[in-house]
Amino acid sequence: MALLKTYALIQVAMALLDDPTGKHWGYELSSKSGVSSGVMYPVLTRMLNEGWLADGWEDKAAGGKRPPRRYYEITDAGRLGLGALLQKARADQRFRGLNLGWAT
Numbered sequence: 001m002a003l004l005k006t007y008a009l010i011q012v013a014m015a016l017l018d019d020p021t022g023k024h025w026g027y028e029l030s031s032k033s034g035v036s037s038g039v040m041y042p043v044l045t046r047m048l049n050e051g052w053l054a055d056g057w058e059d060k061a062a063g064g065k066r067p068p069r070r071y072y073e074i075t076d077a078g079r080l081g082l083g084a085l086l087q088k089a090r091a092d093q094r095f096r097g098l099n100l101g102w103a104t
Contacts, residue, residue, distance in 0.1 A: 008035045010089050010098060012043045013082045016053075016074055023071040044072060052078030 015032035016024060030040050047053045054075050058068040074082065089095045 005085065005089060005092065005094075006043075007095070007098075008033075008039045009043050009046075010086065010095055011035050012040055012047075013085055014098070016072070016078075017082055017086065020074050020079055023073055025069050025071055029072070047078065047082075048072075050078075050081065051075060052081045 011033040012029060012035055015029050018032060026037060026041065026044070029035075029044075030037050033040065035043070044053065048055060052075060053072045055070055055072050057070055060068050062068070089098070
């Protein structure tokens with residue numbers, strides 16, 4: 001199943017690939033991508049269903065008094081899929097406003 005390329009999908013992909021081996025939290029991704037949580041979490045769910053992300057929960061002790069945070073990590077398939085997604089987005093005029101590394 002191919003993911004429909006949307007502005008939000010590309011922005012979240014860019015935020016994830018900013019640290020491809022790290023654990024990412026929802027709030028951090030929302031801040032980095034500029035995508036609201038109401039749009040971002042469905043995008044993350046699509047990426048999970050695609051096999052591009054794995055998720056887990058922060059150790060309860062790490063959070064102190066706050067509840068544990070759900071984290072997302074890019075899978076090997078995700079590195080390939082997200083990289084290909086951004087490569088295709090570079091050739092798509094709809095995404096010209098994003099800094100995807102176009103040559104000038």
